[in-house]
Amino acid sequence: MHCPNCYSTQLVKNGFNALGKQLYRCKDCRRHFVLNPAKERISDDKKMLIDRLLLERISLAGIARVVGVSEAWLQNYVNAKYAQTPREILVKKKSAGRLTIECDELWSFVRKLDNKQWVWLAMDRDTREIVGVYIGDRSTKSAQALWDSLPLAYRQSAFSYTDFWSAYEKVFPKNRHQAVGKESGQTNHIERFNCTLRQRVSRLVRKTVSFSKKLENHIGAIWYFVHHYNASLRLN
Structure with missing residues (x-):
């Protein structure tokens, strides 16, 4: 038995790899390897x-x-x-009529706590579908991006409930928007979904070692779960 790199026979066992195979380390060149490696499909x-x-x-x-x-x-x-993973909402088409949405922002970060990434969400109160998503900062521009992510029927006629964050007032139509406190119960459903996100997506847990290191993967993971969540509603 020898090192595949320098052919030294000065080898020591060095734990196991993810497949459970014995790892060896060469004492001369410090190469790590397994015997008879095979790339398993x-x-x-x-x-x-x-x-x-x-x-x-x-x-x-x-x-x-x-x-x-x-x-x-x-x-x-x-x-x-x-x-x-698609970055657009995939829900059943709704005709313009009596629609109600609840909106909220969820704090998260990428790589370090200072790199805040807010998850903006909109939920159809009746169907519980997530009908709007945007990940970015907490500015008016992001509120506009959330609004733009809504399907046309919601932008045309939905009444929206949000918290008192000022960005909403600058973007959402005033005659179809009401800012409310948590005690009103008008945003209970979207706040409950925020808890579901934190419980199911490890990179959104407040204190975690599973945080995202790449923004694209952070965004992809959230969209991946949202699509799964909406699909599961259609199966029920």
């Missing part, structure tokens, strides 16, 4: 399991351990999946 069943685990509050390292894949492969898989 990741089955479709494993990929489906990973897709479901991404919807739970589990870190990527935890998913890699559970499924038995390398963290590097998993990160590349997640990068591709989030990049392909």
Whole structure:
């Protein structure tokens, strides 16, 4: 048995990899390796399991351990999946009529606490669908982006309830908008969904080591969960 890099026989065992194979370290060149490595094809069943685990509050390292894949492969898989996740609302078409939405902003961060990323959300009160999403700062520009993300029927006729953040008043039509406090109960549903997001998406937990390091993945993870959430409503 020798090192595949320098052919030294001065080897020591050095733990196990994600697949449970014995790792060795060369004492001369410090190369890490396994004996008889084989690139195992990741089955479709494993990929489906990973897709479901991404919807739970589990870190990527935890998913890699559970499924038995390398963290590097998993990160590349997640990068591709989030990049392909649509950034637009997919809900049943609504005719312009009596529609009511509840809106709220959820604080989050990417890489460091100072890099705040606010998740702006709008929910249809009757169907509980998420009908508007935007991730950005807490400015009027972001409130406008949330408004623009709403399907046309909601922009034409929906009445909206929000908190007292001033950006809403500058964007939402005054005759169809009311700012309310939590005690009113008018934004209970969207606030409850915010709790669901924090419970299900690990990178949104307030104190976590699973925080996002890339903004694109942060945005992708939120959109991925929103699409799953809306799809689950249609199945019920």
